[in-house]
Amino acid sequence: MNDMNVEIHADACPCCDGKTQIHWVEREFDWKMGNQSFQVKSRIPVEYCQECDLEFEGEEAEIRKHDAICRTIGRLTPGDIESIQKKSNMSHKQFAELAGVGTASLSRWKNRKTIQDESIDRLLRLISQPGGVLRTQIAKSEADTSCGKILTFRGLQGTEDQLRKKSRNFSL
Numbered sequence: 629m630n631d632m633n634v635e636i637h638a639d640a641c642p643c644c645d646g647k648t649q650i651h652w653v654e655r656e657f658d659w660k661m662g663n664q665s666f667q668v669k670s671r672i673p674v675e676y677c678q679e680c681d682l683e684f685e686g687e688e689a690e691i692r693k694h695d696a697i698c699r700t701i702g703r704l705t706p707g708d709i710e711s712i713q714k715k716s717n718m719s720h721k722q723f724a725e726l727a728g729v730g731t732a733s734l735s736r737w738k739n740r741k742t743i744q745d746e747s748i749d750r751l752l753r754l755i756s757q758p759g760g761v762l763r764t765q766i767a768k769s770e771a772d773t774s775c776g777k778i779l780t781f782r783g784l785q786g787t788e789d790q791l792r793k794k795s796r797n798f799s800l
Contacts, residue, residue, distance in 0.1 A: 639675075641675075641677035641679065641680060641682055642682075642684070643677065643680045643682045644677060644679050644680040644682070646677045646678070646679030646680060647677070647679075648675040648676060648677045649675070649676050649677075649678070650673045650674070650675055650676075651673070651674050651675075651676055652671055652672070652673055652674075653671070653672060653674050654669060654670070654671050655669070655670055655671075655672055655693075656668065656669050657670075657693070659697050659700070659701075661701060666697070666700050666701060667700075668693070668696050668697050668700045669696065669700075670692050670693050670695075670696035671692070672685060672688070672689040672692045672693060673685075673686065673688050673689055673692075674689065690740070691740065694706070694740040694743075695707070697743065698743060701743070702749075703743055703744060703746075703749045704744070704749055704752055704753065706737060706738045706739065706740050708752075709734075709737055709738055709744075709752060710738055712752055712755060712756040715756070716755065716761045718761075720734060720735070726755065726761065726764055726765065726768065727748060727751055727752060727755065727764075728751070728768070729748060751764070
């Protein structure tokens, strides 16, 4: 039986080294985020070996399930994030700095290890809009400047030794 839902696969079965077939199936599964539960649907490739009757999901199935989760909860997929970064003409490090996250976090989202939280997802969507990169850079610059002014206290000026002496004499 070789219809549009079945493909012969060249890879060997991990159990018996027989040839596998890929069956495209609709799968539903529950996914939890905090105290919320989501019903996720995804069309995934499932590999099947007729020789040993083994059925298993490979990497492509995991990719499709992760992307389905992102779409179900209203988040950008890793491919969407990668596309936004490319359109912004920024390196991985520059894009992470613009978004205000570490490069490791950005890598985890792009490599499907975790899903970005809602606030970062919104920021990435804003960055993707026309003029979004420039607007984000301006807002970040203004925030950095105002934070610098807010965090400069007269009582905390001086050398390290002077500050230690002040902290010893400090009382409420």
